[in-house]
Amino acid sequence: MAKKVSKAAALLKDTKVKAKASGAKLYSIAKNPDTQAKAKKLLEDGKKMYRAASSPEAKEAYRQAAEIIKKARKK
Structure with a gap:
């Protein structure tokens, strides 16, 4: 049972890191003036x-x- 809990915790930590990285990348793309001009x-x-x-x-x-x-x- 302990192995399952530790695997779940590791999966959650990994998902959190990936979500933060994706959010940061999306934010940097959105702040790019070229991207803003293209969207406009x-x-x-x-x-x-x-x-x-x-x-x-x-x-x-x-x-x-x-x-x-x-x-x-x-x-």
Whole structure:
């Protein structure tokens, strides 16, 4: 029983060390100005794509395409 407890304790210590190392690495990546700039650019691109996809013109195009598909299925 003592061996199982010591193995579990060692596993927990090892996991703690790995978690701390992963957290530190993630923090350093997040603080990198290049990474921040890239994330900001991706966010802006995503916003543009969302606006384009949810615009009234896009909704009208979707409706027209849906009608064409519906007519094609009926034939």
